[in-house]
Amino acid sequence: MSWNRIILTLLLSINVSTSILYAQKISISEDELIMRGILYNEYKSYENSYEVYKELFDTTQAEVYLFKEATASLLGDIHILDSIKRLKMWDDKYPNTLEVRRLLIPLYLTARQVENAKIEAEFLLESSNNALDLDLASNTFLYGGEFERALVLLSKIYETVPRESILIRMVEIMDELTGERKKAIQLLETHRRINIVSEEIYIRLLRLYQKEKDIDGILETYKDMYALDNKEEYLNNIIDAYSYKRDFSSAIVFLEKEKRKPKILYELYKIKQDFTKAIDLLDILYKKDNDAKWLAEKGILLFENAEDKDDKKMIKNVLYYLEKAIVLGKDDSLYLNYYGYTLIEKEVDIKKGMKFIKNALMQQPDNTYYLDSLAWGHYKSGECSEAYTLMKRVVEEEGLEEIEIIRHWDAIRKCQ
Numbered sequence: 001m002s003w004n005r006i007i008l009t010l011l012l013s014i015n016v017s018t019s020i021l022y023a024q025k026i027s028i029s030e031d032e033l034i035m036r037g038i039l040y041n042e043y044k045s046y047e048n049s050y051e052v053y054k055e056l057f058d059t060t061q062a063e064v065y066l067f068k069e070a071t072a073s074l075l076g077d078i079h080i081l082d083s084i085k086r087l088k089m090w091d092d093k094y095p096n097t098l099e100v101r102r103l104l105i106p107l108y109l110t111a112r113q114v115e116n117a118k119i120e121a122e123f124l125l126e127s128s129n130n131a132l133d134l135d136l137a138s139n140t141f142l143y144g145g146e147f148e149r150a151l152v153l154l155s156k157i158y159e160t161v162p163r164e165s166i167l168i169r170m171v172e173i174m175d176e177l178t179g180e181r182k183k184a185i186q187l188l189e190t191h192r193r194i195n196i197v198s199e200e201i202y203i204r205l206l207r208l209y210q211k212e213k214d215i216d217g218i219l220e221t222y223k224d225m226y227a228l229d230n231k232e233e234y235l236n237n238i239i240d241a242y243s244y245k246r247d248f249s250s251a252i253v254f255l256e257k258e259k260r261k262p263k264i265l266y267e268l269y270k271i272k273q274d275f276t277k278a279i280d281l282l283d284i285l286y287k288k289d290n291d292a293k294w295l296a297e298k299g300i301l302l303f304e305n306a307e308d309k310d311d312k313k314m315i316k317n318v319l320y321y322l323e324k325a326i327v328l329g330k331d332d333s334l335y336l337n338y339y340g341y342t343l344i345e346k347e348v349d350i351k352k353g354m355k356f357i358k359n360a361l362m363q364q365p366d367n368t369y370y371l372d373s374l375a376w377g378h379y380k381s382g383e384c385s386e387a388y389t390l391m392k393r394v395v396e397e398e399g400l401e402e403i404e405i406i407r408h409w410d411a412i413r414k415c416q
Helices: 003-013 028-042 046-060 063-076 080-093 098-110 114-127 131-143 147-160 164-176 181-194 199-212 215-228 232-245 248-258 262-271 275-289 293-305 312-327 333-345 350-363 368-380 384-398 403-415
Strands: none
Touching (some): 098 131, 131 147, 164 199, 181 199, 199 215, 232 248, 248 262, 262 275, 275 293, 293 312, 293 333, 333 350, 333 368, 350 368, 368 384
């Protein structure tokens, strides 16, 4: 935790009130000085504010001005040692004043007099169970390196008033200083399950899960965030988490329920080879945007989904959808190759098929899958030498791991 943050917390913990009885007795000149002090504070002119309240205290000896003087000193980080000296003089005259302890602690810390700050914190703890005082003391021990003791004090506050700000400070200490990250996660999880929480709690959880490399924790946190607020960002992160886990089945179930991201759902259907659902979904997508891409995709999926790969009616439909998509302008090399290879493999029109594959190679001249298709076209045309030259390049680059490449290579070598 940063030094500035500790001091700011300490300042917020100080509660200095003005005596109503005394306010009734102030003179006009004091009124003017008070107004000046207020304005100087508002415009963060703490040097001037300090001087005004110092004059008011020296003139009236009213403790409220001494405390405001010390507060200006803290806020402006000015005259720190002088403020300590003046507060100690007041304490000698009026011992055991809690407001003096509350101001001396941050003043000592600002002056890097940690041991003196601890002494004042101990006195404060003996005299008060007020949450603000426990908070003030906890920061003192935190800065002094007594992390466990700081945690104990913060825990007491949290048990009484389970505020997010206290919990977050506890979590930071556990994560960064005491090596209790898993316990910090448990605290955050418990808190969010029994309280209405801000996004900050979820962000803290995500950071801790990331440090722990707990993808399940990240996923569940994003799902809970998405349930509370259907942000696109959360949905995308959920999908990413499922993808990282390669849990495509769960991702499909989630997206089917949410009825969002149909294009991603379509890709997941293809990954899981659920071609029937994929075809049904792409029909919906085509009706929605009339993108010819879905016609080409349908042609491919009809073939992939067919039990009989030689069924003539199926092949006719496959070629129909692919050709229609290409005519409508979807000349992506993937579709050109699939269309051309089908024409060759099923011996519908080998020369036409080779023409489309060559067009695909114009887009991706080094694509070994397209070179394989062209080699197969030459083989089917009886051009064994050309087929061998191309297929040899494919094997050198891809090896002999895919069944289709092995089948083509064996046939072309025999032809050669």
